[in-house]
Amino acid sequence: xxxxxxxxxxxxxxxxxxxxxxxxxxxxxxxxxxxxxxxxxxxxxxxxxxxxxxxxxxxxxxxxxxxxxxxxxxxxxxxxxxxxxxxxxxxxxxxxxxxxxxxxxxxxxxxxxxxxxxxxxxxxxxxxxxxxxxxxxxxxxxxxxxxxxxxxxxxxxxxxxxxxxxxxxxxxxxxxxxxxxxxxxxxxxxxxxxxxxxxxxxx
Numbered sequence: 001x002x003x004x005x006x007x008x009x010x011x012x013x014x015x016x017x018x019x020x021x022x023x024x025x026x027x028x029x030x031x032x033x034x035x036x037x038x039x040x041x042x043x044x045x046x047x048x049x050x051x052x053x054x055x056x057x058x059x060x061x062x063x064x065x066x067x068x069x070x071x072x073x074x075x076x077x078x079x080x081x082x083x084x085x086x087x088x089x090x091x092x093x094x095x096x097x098x099x100x101x102x103x104x105x106x107x108x109x110x111x112x113x114x115x116x117x118x119x120x121x122x123x124x125x126x127x128x129x130x131x132x133x134x135x136x137x138x139x140x141x142x143x144x145x146x147x148x149x150x151x152x153x154x155x156x157x158x159x160x161x162x163x164x165x166x167x168x169x170x171x172x173x174x175x176x177x178x179x180x181x182x183x184x185x186x187x188x189x190x191x192x193x194x195x196x197x198x199x200x201x202x203x
Contacts, residue, residue: 014133016140017042019053019061020113024159025148028053031140039066043073062107076100112160117147120158 013035019028030046030053043063046053055061055072063073076082077096082104092098118124121143129136150156 014137014140015039015042017046018110018114018144020110022109023151024109024113024116025151026113026117026144029141029144032137039064040068043067062103062110064107074103076103108162112162113147116159117143119160120147120150 014031015033015035015037017030017033017039018026021027028046030042030049033042033045043053060072060074063075065075065078067073067075069075077100080096080100082100092101123129123139124143131139151159
């Protein structure tokens with residue numbers, strides 16, 4: 001059983017799924033899944049819970065490729081340039097690259113929220129935690145709650161400024177998910193591009 005908590009790192013980890021708003025606040029947190037659990041499996045669990053994750057009507061959540069494409073969740077196009085430093089001096093070539101560029105710029109908020117959370121609470125990066133696992137799960141949720149409470153008083157030194165944030169270019173890829181769902185969300189992404197215009201700054 002312990003092996004399930006060993007992912008890419010040598011020590012035990014847990015998979016934490018969270019939703020973040022544009023003020024870096026955590027609006028939903030699901031902690032406790034083993035580190036090797038696939039993101040798509042964790043998302044399915046969150047959606048299936050009685051008081052689980054709910055997508056507001058007419059809205060979408062931006063997710064990374066590990067969650068796959070499904071209704072109400074917009075993932076980037078696979079096999080297409082994503083992070084800014086992947087472009088170099090080459091401009092955007094097509095609508096899929098533009099979509100991924102906009103997706104990346106918006107999802108930076110999530111990365112900054114998690115980065116700032118770990119800067120504030122060093123216990124979250126402890127490779128050899130002292131507490132039993134149920135307590136470790138509670139600690140993650142408690143840290144997110146405290147982070148939200150602190151943000152009520154505004155930005156502080158633990159919050160990474162957007163212009164100083166360096167994106168993590170290692171994002172998971174996934175071959176899971178039903179083909180129909182993926183096709184639906186891919187077409188939705190294209191429709192959003194058409195509605196917003198190729199030169200628009202928002203999606």
